[in-house]
Amino acid sequence: MQTQVDLLIVGGGIQGAGIARDAAGRGLSVALYEQDDITGGTSSASSKLIHGGLRYLETGEFRLVHDSLSERQTLLRIAPHLMQPLRFVIPHTPQLRPAWMIRLGLMFYDLLGGHQTLPSSQTVDLATSVYGEALQASYSKGFIYSDVQTDDARLVIHNLRDATERGAKVFTHMRLISAHREGAAWHARLENTQTNRQTTVVARALVNAAGTGVAALRDQLHPSEQYLGIRWVKGSHIVIPRLYPGKHAYTLQNTDRRIIFLIPWEQNYTLIGTTDIEISDASTPPKVTSEEVTYLCEAVNHYSKKPVQASDVLWQFCGTRALFDEGGQNDNRSSNASQITRDYHLQCDSLTGQAPLLSIFGGKLTTYRRVAEQALEKLTPWFPASGQPWTARAALPGGDCPxxxxxxxxxxxxxxxxxxxxxxxxxxxxxxxxxxxxxxxxxxxxxxxxxxxxxxxxxxxxxxxxxxxxxxxxxxxxxxxxxxxxxxxxxxxxxxxxxxxxx
Ligand SMILES: Cc1cc2nc3c(=O)[nH]c(=O)nc-3n(C[C@H](O)[C@H](O)[C@H](O)COP(=O)(O)OP(=O)(O)OC[C@H]3O[C@@H](n4cnc5c(N)ncnc54)[C@H](O)[C@@H]3O)c2cc1C
CATH class of the missing domain: 1.10.8.870 (Alpha-glycerophosphate oxidase, cap domain)
Incomplete structure (x- = not known):
């Protein structure tokens, strides 16, 4: 049996889902294939924040912060049910970053956000405010800013539901095993991972949104001299019984200058994360190690009045960031996993008259909608009659009401x-x-x-x-x-x- 579509998308994480929705809404016929469960990869293992990424200001990624903050506002509008505004408290630790630097950073964060509906940042006296109650008495000064908590897995699912309501087809437990071009079309073989049955799909364009597998899939489908790689950085979270009352989160500066979030979660719990550990193999699902649990507990215990220990952990999860390797194999590579860019890169490979392969390298949950828009823009030469950008104005399923x-x-x-x-x-x-x-x-x-x-x-x-x-x-x-x-x-x-x- 042979299926024919405009767009074949590999990967049912947030990037694939966002592109499927956008493309279906522009009138393209779309088939998305996920080898596992929808959102079974990194997209259900994030810190679940729709955020500008305050710490990216330190690495000078102003455009990424600006775009992310603008997306935060868009998502608050189109998916209010999935977006929970939160106030984040940064206890001041003068030996890590001076107060002027944090204040300036927060002012810039507010400014880069442009017109926002969330409250802007401020300083706070932790000795007298509720925001200080969970902290050790030595923390008397702090800063507060706004960001948004989401449900990452449901964000993917709502995008895919909307895509299917606009005509897209979504298949789970179907792995792309090979594909080759025949002129203006891709001929792709897909295998059902439960039954081993194979099927062929013919598509006018192929989107590679394979997350941690993006670089390998590009190399397989479009061998090229041009090096485009990713680096895999594992991140773990732990979940403990609610550590403090109140709806605010904490942004804690660890002694290694990394940031650890303490986030109220699922009514009765506190989510703590994350670690940042570069790994050399992403072929098997990552696991949280006891060292990571200790690291996270120790980071919290520098600040929390109530100590946290490994035996408090009720659940833990782990994901792998697939970060775009800007530096290539030899030069400019940062050895610090936290310093690798969280920005995205869209690579469109084709020769004249050939069907394109569009690969999505890197990218955050927060910027997925913008990635999808840019993906569709890159594909316009092959689909000149496809519609205009539309997703910033259309509510996701269930998001039409506050x-x-x-x-x-x-x-x-x-x-x-x-x-x-x-x-x-x-x-x-x-x-x-x-x-x-x-x-x-x-x-x-x-x-x-x-x-x-x-x-x-x-x-x-x-x-x-x-x-x-x-x-x-x-x-x-x-x-x-x-x-x-x-x-x-x-x-x-x-x-x-x-x-x-x-x-
Ligand atoms: C610890 C951690 C915390 C994070 N926190 C945040 C955060 O708070 N905010 C934020 O904005 N971002 C965050 N991120 C980043 C964000 O989660 C990821 O950038 C995003 O989820 C990646 O989505 P994706 O669709 O590219 O990849 P994935 O979600 O991994 O999806 C790719 C999918 O492709 C499938 N696939 C691969 N090969 C094939 C094949 N051959 N055939 C069929 N299917 C295939 C995989 O099974 C997988 O499901 C975090 C990431 C990590 C790891």
Whole structure:
């Protein structure tokens, strides 16, 4: 069987998802293939921040900060259900960075953001403010600035849902194994990783959004003299019971000058991350090591009144950054993983009359929409009739209504359901939560209760509309309900899902 499309996209992380949405909305026929679960790669293992990246000011990446802050504002508008504004507190540590430098940096951060709806930065007296309550008494001075917390996995899923509603096709557990050009078309072989069945897709353009595999895939499909590489930098996070009350986060300067975030997460938890460790092999999923856990605990313990230790860790996760290697193989390479650029590079390879290969090197979650716009711009010569940029103005599914309003509607329409659960549902689905509950009056209408806030009705939705197949897809990516469950509940859910599948 042979499928024909305009655009074949390899990779169901945020970059592939953003490009699929943008292209489908411009009228192109799109097929996206992910070898694993959607968002099973780095895009569900980030710090979950939509941010300008305050620390990139130190490395002089002003354009990246400016673009990221402008994207932060756009995402607040088009996906309010997935965006949670947060105040970040930086306790002042004079021996690491002088106060004037941080104040100047924050002023610049506010300025680069242009017109923003989030409160601007300020200094704070930690001795008298609630922001100082979680900190050791020696921290008396601090700074506050704004950024945004998101749900990275759901951001990918909402982009893909919108893409499919605009005609794109999304296939999971399908790996691109080879592709060759025949004039103006790519002929690609894809293999189902569960059944080993192969299929051929013919496409007018191929987008390589393979994350950590981007450079290898480009080398495979378009061998070239021009060196374009990536460096892999592992980053780990730990999750502990909530360390302090309040909705603010902390940006902690570690003694090695790196930044560690302390972020309130999933109501009852604190997320701590991240490490930055360059690795030489990204072919297997990375793992959090005990050294990394110790490193993160020690960084927090320089500041926190309440000490954190490894035994507090309830969950941990790890991802690999695929960072664009600007320096090439020999010159200018920074030996410090934190100094490698977080900016992106789009490489379009083709010869006259040939189908293009567009590879996405690097890039952050925050800038994915802009990457997609630039990707489509690069492909315009092959698709001159495709539409204009549109994604900055169109809400993602469920994002057509402010979150507070959606929560208000849900509380009013479902007075018999737990209010806190309705709020979680609104954060996951936005205004579409109302349709999900259209036939529900009381808790028994939600079907089986798996614990942790997960009910059968939502599981059915994830399987029918969000490509979920396995327990982990639902417990850790479509939701974080796995965190709120006991191990026995997770095992029971996995058994139930497996038996449902076999039926
Ligand atoms: C620890 C850490 C913290 C971070 N924090 C932030 C943050 O707070 N804010 C921010 O903006 N950014 C952050 N980032 C960066 C951000 O997470 C990544 O830049 C982004 O998720 C990369 O998305 P991607 O689509 O390129 O890659 P991925 O999400 O890895 O997606 C690539 C996909 O391609 C698939 N694939 C590969 N080869 C094939 C093939 N042959 N066939 C089919 N499928 C294939 C993979 O399975 C994978 O799912 C962080 C990154 C890390 C590691």
């Amino acid at each position: 979150l507070a309003e959606t929560i208000g509607h849900l509380h009013a329409s479902h007075p018999n359901l737990p209010p806190a659960w309705l709020e979680q549902l609104a954060r996951r689905h936005g205004s579409r939560a109302l349709a999900l509950l259209a036939d529900v009056r009381e808790t028994k209408d939600l079907g089986l209760d798996f614990g942790g806030g997960l009910y059968e009705i939502e599981v059915a939705h994830f399987m029918a509309h969000e490509w979920a197949q396995e327990a982990d897809d639902i417990l850790w990516r479509r939701t974080k309900t796995g965190l709120h469950m006991m191990p026995e509940q997770r095992a029971r859910f996995a058994d139930w899902l497996a038996s449902r599948g076999s039926r």
